[in-house]
């Protein structure tokens with residue numbers, strides 16, 4: 001019998017989080033949405049948010065003026081105002097990345113945080129304090145570096161994990177031994193600059209574009225998925241159901257786990273996450289080894305379901321076995337691997 005007793009119909013009977021696939025119990029879907037899922041009012045509350053943010057922050061600034069706390073308060077006001085401004089109809093926040101003729105923008109590294117043994121979070125300052133990145137979902141940025149002695153610059157895509165932030169952009173980057181770009185990132189220290197270009201459009205998302213989506217990610221392949229998930233759950237109008245299958249080597253490698261768990265607890269009827277580890281700890285309720293056909297068959301929406309989409313992102317080995325690799329950044333290549341064997345069509349699958 002399958003380890004993964006939780007079935008495709010899990011959402012019909014989904015429930016608050018229990019980590020074990022076998023032991024998961026699901027509450028009946030409520031007839032009224034939980035508070036966290038109820039739609040917020042639109043423009044009026046957004047305008048209030050702008051006014052409130054500026055008002056509150058302004059008061060803080062008055063008392064703290066001249067101190068470093070005052071500077072932080074000022075930055076917070078700008079951030080709140082910028083973020084809210086983008087949501088007010090007719091008011092558009094300034095975008096750092098505008099594409100087209102813009103070319104590469106030199107961003108200053110502000111802060112580095114070690115996340116685990118091979119991954120760091122890099123916070124880059126956007127050119128102006130009240131700017132947002134301006135990336136749409138799903139899209140990425142392209143970074144450029146010319147390693148010493150190399151003939152050509154290296155160009156690699158990254159997906160920010162801070163889409164709506166004002167004044168900064170966060171990238172989560174895993175270091176690969178001898179990988180020119182990720183090594184360059186990990187050698188950077190605050191104050192240094194990086195060449196960044198965007199947006200690099202991927203799959204254009206719109207609220208309720210699909211009824212149910214499946215996300216299959218390996219390692220840092222979670223970042224584009226996280227962007228998608230945030231766009232969905234930050235939008236009260238969007239009712240899309242999401243199933244995530246996330247493969248990693250060890251528990252320590254699971255990026256954004258806290259954020260994903262929070263989403264699972266807040267939207268138990270709409271967001272489910274299944275974790276698979278190559279090297280699980282002794283007490284591990286999730287999947288072991290690679291992401292298997294059996295797991296995907298059990299938890300993903302069925303191929304014959306109406307209006308579903310599957311997204312895949314991860315290292316070449318994972319892509320190869322799950323969906324087949326992309327041919328090039330602009331060519332999805334043929335659908336192959338487990339998803340093809342399970343009967344999904346090329347139109348139902350998007351490879352990041």
Ligand SMILES: Cc1cc2nc3c(=O)[nH]c(=O)nc-3n(C[C@H](O)[C@H](O)[C@H](O)COP(=O)(O)OP(=O)(O)OC[C@H]3O[C@@H](n4cnc5c(N)ncnc54)[C@H](O)[C@@H]3O)c2cc1C
Nearest residue numbers: 156157158159172173174176179180181182220223314315
């Ligand atoms: C749409 C998109 C978004 C991405 N977002 C992020 C992100 O937010 N954070 C991040 O760290 N990386 C992300 N990546 C991967 C990133 O672009 C680089 O491929 C990675 O940092 C390795 O670059 P490198 O120059 O250091 O090494 P490379 O010389 O390019 O490769 C070094 C090793 O990494 C393996 N590798 C290549 N691509 C990947 C990949 N996608 N996943 C895992 N292993 C890979 C190669 O097989 C090789 O063994 C993303 C990729 C895509 C396509």
